[in-house]
Amino acid sequence: MTRVLAVATFVYDFLFGDDWRLALGVGVGLGLVVLADRVGLGRLWWLLPVAVLVTLVASLRRASRTS
Amino acid sequence: MAMREVLVFVGVFCACLVEAVEALTIVLAVGLTRGWRSTWEGVAAGVGVLVLTVAVLGPALTSVPINVLRLLVGALLLVFGLQWLRKAILRAAGLKGLHDEDAAFAQETDMARQAAAPTGRTRDWYAFTVAFKGVVLEGLEVAFIVVTFGANQGRLPLAASAAAVAIVVVVAAGAAVRRPLSRVPENSLKLVVGLLLTSFGTFWAAEGAGVDWPGGDAAILVLIAAYSLAAFVCVVWLRRGRALLAVTPSVP
Numbered sequence: 575m576t577r578v579l580a581v582a583t584f585v586y587d588f589l590f591g592d593d594w595r596l597a598l599g600v601g602v603g604l605g606l607v608v609l610a611d612r613v614g615l616g617r618l619w620w621l622l623p624v625a626v627l628v629t630l631v632a633s634l635r636r637a638s639r640t641s
Numbered sequence: 642m643a644m645r646e647v648l649v650f651v652g653v654f655c656a657c658l659v660e661a662v663e664a665l666t667i668v669l670a671v672g673l674t675r676g677w678r679s680t681w682e683g684v685a686a687g688v689g690v691l692v693l694t695v696a697v698l699g700p701a702l703t704s705v706p707i708n709v710l711r712l713l714v715g716a717l718l719l720v721f722g723l724q725w726l727r728k729a730i731l732r733a734a735g736l737k738g739l740h741d742e743d744a745a746f747a748q749e750t751d752m753a754r755q756a757a758a759p760t761g762r763t764r765d766w767y768a769f770t771v772a773f774k775g776v777v778l779e780g781l782e783v784a785f786i787v788v789t790f791g792a793n794q795g796r797l798p799l800a801a802s803a804a805a806v807a808i809v810v811v812v813a814a815g816a817a818v819r820r821p822l823s824r825v826p827e828n829s830l831k832l833v834v835g836l837l838l839t840s841f842g843t844f845w846a847a848e849g850a851g852v853d854w855p856g857g858d859a860a861i862l863v864l865i866a867a868y869s870l871a872a873f874v875c876v877v878w879l880r881r882g883r884a885l886l887a888v889t890p891s892v893p
Contacts, residue, residue: 588781591724600719600846604712607850617852622843623864626719627871633727638879641736 593637599629645858648865649790650803652837655830656786657807660779665811666742666821667775670749671768673819675756679765680772687776694784695791695801702792708849714789715846721782722838729832730872734879739828742821786838793845832872840864 590597603625610618672680702710731737749771759765787804791797814822844854844861854860 589720591720591727593724593727596723596727597720600716600723600842604716604846604850607847607852611851617850619847619852619854619860622847622850622852623867626723626839626843627868630723630727630871631875633723634730634875634879637727637731638734638736638882641731 593633595636596629596633599625599632603629645794645861646796646799648837648841648861649794649796649800652834652841653783653787653790653800653803654807655837656834657783657804658811658825659827659830659834660783661808661811662742662822662825662827663740663745664775664779665815666746667749667779668772669815669819669821670746671753671771671775674750674753675765675768679759679768682764683769683772684776686769687773687780690777691780691784694781695787695797698784698788699792699797699801702788703795703797708851710793710849711845712849714793715842715844715849717785717842718789718838719842719846721786722835722840722842724835725831726835726839726868726872729828729835730875730879732828733832733876735883736879742823742825742827746821746823790841836865836868836872839868 603622606625607618607621610616610621668680668684671683702714705713728737732739753767753771756767759767783804787800788797791800794800811822840861843864848854856863
Protein backbone atom coordinates (compact mmCIF):
# COMPACT_ATOMS: atom_id res chain seq x y z
CA MET A 575 0.00 0.00 0.00
CA THR A 576 2.84 2.38 0.91
CA ARG A 577 4.54 1.61 -2.43
CA VAL A 578 1.32 2.22 -4.37
CA LEU A 579 0.94 5.53 -2.54
CA ALA A 580 4.58 6.44 -3.29
CA VAL A 581 4.11 5.69 -7.00
CA ALA A 582 0.83 7.66 -7.07
CA THR A 583 2.55 10.61 -5.36
CA PHE A 584 5.43 10.44 -7.85
CA VAL A 585 3.07 10.38 -10.86
CA TYR A 586 1.04 13.29 -9.42
CA ASP A 587 4.22 15.33 -8.78
CA PHE A 588 5.57 14.43 -12.21
CA LEU A 589 2.44 15.59 -14.05
CA PHE A 590 1.11 18.38 -11.86
CA GLY A 591 4.22 19.67 -10.04
CA ASP A 592 3.86 22.44 -7.49
CA ASP A 593 0.55 23.76 -8.80
CA TRP A 594 -2.14 21.52 -10.33
CA ARG A 595 -3.96 24.62 -11.55
CA LEU A 596 -1.39 24.99 -14.35
CA ALA A 597 -2.58 21.70 -15.86
CA LEU A 598 -6.19 22.79 -15.35
CA GLY A 599 -5.49 26.11 -17.10
CA VAL A 600 -3.95 24.29 -20.09
CA GLY A 601 -6.98 21.97 -20.25
CA VAL A 602 -9.44 24.87 -20.08
CA GLY A 603 -7.47 26.83 -22.70
CA LEU A 604 -7.51 23.93 -25.15
CA GLY A 605 -11.19 23.32 -24.41
CA LEU A 606 -11.96 26.95 -25.26
CA VAL A 607 -10.07 26.67 -28.57
CA VAL A 608 -12.16 23.63 -29.55
CA LEU A 609 -15.39 25.24 -28.26
CA ALA A 610 -14.79 28.48 -30.19
CA ASP A 611 -14.39 26.45 -33.37
CA ARG A 612 -17.55 24.42 -32.67
CA VAL A 613 -19.76 27.49 -32.10
CA GLY A 614 -18.55 29.08 -35.32
CA LEU A 615 -16.12 31.70 -33.94
CA GLY A 616 -13.32 30.09 -35.93
CA ARG A 617 -9.98 28.61 -34.98
CA LEU A 618 -8.72 31.37 -32.72
CA TRP A 619 -4.90 31.03 -32.66
CA TRP A 620 -4.47 33.67 -29.94
CA LEU A 621 -6.77 32.00 -27.43
CA LEU A 622 -4.33 29.38 -26.10
CA PRO A 623 -1.37 31.78 -25.55
CA VAL A 624 -3.71 34.14 -23.68
CA ALA A 625 -5.03 31.28 -21.53
CA VAL A 626 -1.42 30.17 -20.84
CA LEU A 627 -0.38 33.67 -19.75
CA VAL A 628 -3.45 34.16 -17.54
CA THR A 629 -2.83 30.76 -15.91
CA LEU A 630 0.87 31.52 -15.31
CA VAL A 631 0.25 34.97 -13.85
CA ALA A 632 -2.52 33.63 -11.56
CA SER A 633 -0.21 30.86 -10.33
CA LEU A 634 2.67 33.30 -9.70
CA ARG A 635 0.33 35.70 -7.90
CA ARG A 636 -0.87 32.88 -5.63
CA ALA A 637 2.70 31.77 -4.95
CA SER A 638 3.85 35.31 -4.13
CA ARG A 639 1.04 35.69 -1.58
CA THR A 640 1.87 32.47 0.21
CA SER A 641 5.67 32.90 0.26
CA MET B 642 19.49 22.21 -39.54
CA ALA B 643 16.16 24.02 -39.84
CA MET B 644 15.11 26.56 -37.21
CA ARG B 645 12.71 24.12 -35.52
CA GLU B 646 15.42 21.47 -35.27
CA VAL B 647 17.92 23.90 -33.75
CA LEU B 648 15.34 24.90 -31.12
CA VAL B 649 14.52 21.24 -30.36
CA PHE B 650 18.25 20.52 -29.93
CA VAL B 651 18.76 23.55 -27.65
CA GLY B 652 15.66 22.74 -25.57
CA VAL B 653 16.56 19.09 -25.00
CA PHE B 654 20.25 19.92 -24.43
CA CYS B 655 19.47 22.56 -21.76
CA ALA B 656 16.82 20.39 -20.04
CA CYS B 657 19.20 17.45 -19.92
CA LEU B 658 22.09 19.64 -18.74
CA VAL B 659 20.08 20.90 -15.74
CA GLU B 660 18.89 17.44 -14.70
CA ALA B 661 22.30 15.84 -15.32
CA VAL B 662 23.99 18.41 -13.06
CA GLU B 663 21.53 17.49 -10.28
CA ALA B 664 22.02 13.75 -10.84
CA LEU B 665 25.81 14.23 -10.88
CA THR B 666 25.67 15.82 -7.41
CA ILE B 667 23.93 12.72 -6.02
CA VAL B 668 26.22 10.26 -7.81
CA LEU B 669 29.38 12.11 -6.75
CA ALA B 670 28.26 12.29 -3.12
CA VAL B 671 27.53 8.55 -3.00
CA GLY B 672 30.55 7.49 -5.06
CA LEU B 673 33.10 9.54 -3.13
CA THR B 674 31.65 8.42 0.23
CA ARG B 675 30.77 4.75 -0.38
CA GLY B 676 33.02 3.72 -3.28
CA TRP B 677 32.46 3.62 -7.01
CA ARG B 678 31.70 -0.01 -7.98
CA SER B 679 28.10 -0.20 -6.73
CA THR B 680 27.54 3.48 -7.56
CA TRP B 681 28.47 2.89 -11.23
CA GLU B 682 26.25 -0.17 -11.31
CA GLY B 683 23.36 1.97 -10.05
CA VAL B 684 24.10 4.66 -12.65
CA ALA B 685 24.30 2.07 -15.44
CA ALA B 686 20.98 0.50 -14.37
CA GLY B 687 19.34 3.95 -14.21
CA VAL B 688 20.63 4.96 -17.65
CA GLY B 689 19.42 1.59 -18.97
CA VAL B 690 15.88 2.29 -17.72
CA LEU B 691 15.90 5.73 -19.34
CA VAL B 692 17.24 4.44 -22.69
CA LEU B 693 14.59 1.70 -22.63
CA THR B 694 11.87 4.31 -21.94
CA VAL B 695 12.96 6.38 -24.95
CA ALA B 696 13.43 3.30 -27.17
CA VAL B 697 9.96 1.91 -26.38
CA LEU B 698 7.90 5.11 -26.10
CA GLY B 699 9.51 6.97 -29.03
CA PRO B 700 8.58 4.58 -31.87
CA ALA B 701 5.21 3.84 -30.17
CA LEU B 702 4.30 7.54 -30.24
CA THR B 703 5.16 7.92 -33.93
CA SER B 704 2.35 5.49 -34.79
CA VAL B 705 -0.26 7.81 -33.21
CA PRO B 706 -2.16 10.04 -35.74
CA ILE B 707 -0.30 13.34 -36.07
CA ASN B 708 -3.09 15.67 -34.84
CA VAL B 709 -3.84 13.53 -31.78
CA LEU B 710 -0.10 13.30 -31.09
CA ARG B 711 0.32 17.08 -31.37
CA LEU B 712 -2.63 17.73 -29.08
CA LEU B 713 -1.50 15.26 -26.39
CA VAL B 714 2.22 15.97 -26.62
CA GLY B 715 1.65 19.71 -26.87
CA ALA B 716 -0.54 19.71 -23.77
CA LEU B 717 2.03 17.61 -21.86
CA LEU B 718 4.92 19.85 -22.93
CA LEU B 719 2.87 22.91 -22.04
CA VAL B 720 2.22 21.60 -18.52
CA PHE B 721 5.93 20.69 -18.06
CA GLY B 722 7.01 24.02 -19.55
CA LEU B 723 4.75 26.06 -17.28
CA GLN B 724 6.09 24.21 -14.23
CA TRP B 725 9.71 24.95 -15.23
CA LEU B 726 8.83 28.57 -16.11
CA ARG B 727 6.93 29.16 -12.86
CA LYS B 728 9.79 27.79 -10.74
CA ALA B 729 12.44 29.76 -12.66
CA ILE B 730 10.47 33.03 -12.39
CA LEU B 731 9.88 32.57 -8.64
CA ARG B 732 13.61 31.87 -8.15
CA ALA B 733 14.67 34.83 -10.29
CA ALA B 734 12.34 37.07 -8.26
CA GLY B 735 13.82 35.80 -4.99
CA LEU B 736 10.58 34.18 -3.83
CA LYS B 737 12.02 30.68 -3.95
CA GLY B 738 15.50 29.57 -2.95
CA LEU B 739 17.96 28.78 -5.75
CA HIS B 740 18.91 25.12 -6.08
CA ASP B 741 22.20 24.87 -4.18
CA GLU B 742 24.33 21.98 -5.50
CA ASP B 743 26.91 22.38 -2.70
CA ALA B 744 24.21 22.08 -0.02
CA ALA B 745 22.63 19.10 -1.80
CA PHE B 746 26.07 17.47 -2.04
CA ALA B 747 26.74 18.01 1.67
CA GLN B 748 23.34 16.55 2.60
CA GLU B 749 23.75 13.49 0.35
CA THR B 750 27.30 12.91 1.66
CA ASP B 751 26.06 13.12 5.22
CA MET B 752 23.30 10.58 4.60
CA ALA B 753 25.69 8.25 2.75
CA ARG B 754 28.10 8.30 5.72
CA GLN B 755 25.33 7.53 8.20
CA ALA B 756 23.90 4.59 6.23
CA ALA B 757 25.05 1.12 7.29
CA ALA B 758 28.23 -0.09 5.57
CA PRO B 759 28.01 -3.23 3.36
CA THR B 760 29.22 -6.47 4.91
CA GLY B 761 32.05 -8.37 3.21
CA ARG B 762 32.41 -8.14 -0.56
CA THR B 763 28.69 -7.91 -1.32
CA ARG B 764 27.16 -5.12 -3.39
CA ASP B 765 26.64 -1.85 -1.52
CA TRP B 766 22.88 -1.66 -1.99
CA TYR B 767 22.69 1.82 -0.47
CA ALA B 768 25.10 3.24 -3.09
CA PHE B 769 23.40 1.28 -5.89
CA THR B 770 19.87 2.39 -4.92
CA VAL B 771 20.68 6.06 -4.34
CA ALA B 772 22.63 6.32 -7.62
CA PHE B 773 19.88 4.45 -9.52
CA LYS B 774 17.09 6.59 -8.06
CA GLY B 775 19.04 9.80 -8.63
CA VAL B 776 19.58 9.02 -12.31
CA VAL B 777 16.03 7.74 -12.96
CA LEU B 778 14.16 10.46 -11.06
CA GLU B 779 16.21 13.32 -12.53
CA GLY B 780 16.23 11.75 -15.98
CA LEU B 781 12.63 10.67 -16.42
CA GLU B 782 11.36 14.14 -17.29
CA VAL B 783 14.19 14.54 -19.81
CA ALA B 784 13.31 11.14 -21.30
CA PHE B 785 9.72 12.37 -21.76
CA ILE B 786 10.95 15.62 -23.31
CA VAL B 787 13.22 13.66 -25.69
CA VAL B 788 10.38 11.32 -26.66
CA THR B 789 7.73 14.02 -27.12
CA PHE B 790 9.97 16.52 -28.94
CA GLY B 791 11.49 13.78 -31.05
CA ALA B 792 8.27 11.99 -31.95
CA ASN B 793 6.41 15.18 -32.80
CA GLN B 794 9.15 16.43 -35.08
CA GLY B 795 9.98 12.98 -36.43
CA ARG B 796 13.47 13.63 -35.09
CA LEU B 797 13.92 11.20 -32.23
CA PRO B 798 17.65 10.58 -32.99
CA LEU B 799 18.29 14.36 -32.97
CA ALA B 800 16.56 14.81 -29.60
CA ALA B 801 18.29 11.76 -28.14
CA SER B 802 21.70 12.95 -29.35
CA ALA B 803 21.11 16.40 -27.79
CA ALA B 804 20.50 14.64 -24.46
CA ALA B 805 23.55 12.41 -24.97
CA VAL B 806 25.80 15.42 -25.69
CA ALA B 807 24.57 17.14 -22.51
CA ILE B 808 25.27 14.00 -20.45
CA VAL B 809 28.78 13.67 -21.91
CA VAL B 810 29.51 17.35 -21.15
CA VAL B 811 28.32 17.04 -17.53
CA VAL B 812 30.08 13.71 -16.89
CA ALA B 813 33.33 15.05 -18.38
CA ALA B 814 33.13 18.21 -16.27
CA GLY B 815 32.26 16.19 -13.15
CA ALA B 816 35.13 13.75 -13.73
CA ALA B 817 37.52 16.68 -14.19
CA VAL B 818 36.60 18.64 -11.06
CA ARG B 819 35.29 15.74 -8.90
CA ARG B 820 32.87 18.05 -7.14
CA PRO B 821 29.33 19.34 -7.82
CA LEU B 822 28.96 21.74 -10.74
CA SER B 823 27.57 24.49 -8.55
CA ARG B 824 28.63 27.27 -10.94
CA VAL B 825 26.34 26.12 -13.72
CA PRO B 826 23.61 28.80 -14.04
CA GLU B 827 20.83 26.28 -13.42
CA ASN B 828 18.03 28.81 -13.04
CA SER B 829 18.84 30.61 -16.30
CA LEU B 830 18.88 27.25 -18.09
CA LYS B 831 15.59 26.32 -16.42
CA LEU B 832 14.09 29.57 -17.68
CA VAL B 833 15.26 28.85 -21.25
CA VAL B 834 13.87 25.30 -21.10
CA GLY B 835 10.59 26.57 -19.63
CA LEU B 836 10.24 29.13 -22.44
CA LEU B 837 11.00 26.59 -25.18
CA LEU B 838 8.72 23.88 -23.77
CA THR B 839 5.88 26.38 -23.24
CA SER B 840 6.28 27.81 -26.76
CA PHE B 841 6.49 24.46 -28.54
CA GLY B 842 3.72 23.09 -26.31
CA THR B 843 1.42 25.99 -27.21
CA PHE B 844 2.24 25.67 -30.91
CA TRP B 845 1.69 21.91 -31.15
CA ALA B 846 -1.32 21.71 -28.81
CA ALA B 847 -3.14 24.45 -30.74
CA GLU B 848 -2.20 22.82 -34.08
CA GLY B 849 -3.54 19.52 -32.74
CA ALA B 850 -6.81 21.30 -31.86
CA GLY B 851 -7.09 22.47 -35.48
CA VAL B 852 -5.53 25.96 -35.32
CA ASP B 853 -3.57 27.28 -38.32
CA TRP B 854 -0.85 29.56 -37.02
CA PRO B 855 -0.35 32.80 -38.95
CA GLY B 856 3.16 32.71 -40.41
CA GLY B 857 3.49 28.93 -39.99
CA ASP B 858 6.66 27.84 -38.16
CA ALA B 859 7.71 31.46 -37.60
CA ALA B 860 4.91 31.66 -35.00
CA ILE B 861 7.15 29.62 -32.66
CA LEU B 862 9.66 32.49 -32.60
CA VAL B 863 6.86 34.98 -31.88
CA LEU B 864 5.63 32.77 -29.03
CA ILE B 865 9.16 32.52 -27.58
CA ALA B 866 9.52 36.31 -27.77
CA ALA B 867 6.09 36.94 -26.21
CA TYR B 868 6.59 34.46 -23.38
CA SER B 869 10.13 35.80 -22.73
CA LEU B 870 8.74 39.32 -22.43
CA ALA B 871 5.97 38.07 -20.12
CA ALA B 872 8.52 36.20 -17.95
CA PHE B 873 10.67 39.34 -17.69
CA VAL B 874 7.66 41.48 -16.71
CA CYS B 875 6.60 38.87 -14.13
CA VAL B 876 10.08 38.82 -12.52
CA VAL B 877 10.11 42.64 -12.29
CA TRP B 878 6.54 42.69 -10.92
CA LEU B 879 7.27 40.04 -8.27
CA ARG B 880 10.57 41.69 -7.26
CA ARG B 881 8.81 45.07 -6.83
CA GLY B 882 6.06 43.44 -4.77
CA ARG B 883 8.69 41.80 -2.59
CA ALA B 884 10.60 45.07 -2.16
CA LEU B 885 7.41 46.95 -1.31
CA LEU B 886 6.52 44.35 1.30
CA ALA B 887 9.99 44.68 2.82
CA VAL B 888 9.77 48.49 3.28
CA THR B 889 6.12 48.64 4.41
CA PRO B 890 6.07 49.13 8.20
CA SER B 891 4.06 46.46 9.97
CA VAL B 892 0.95 47.58 11.86
CA PRO B 893 1.36 46.94 15.61
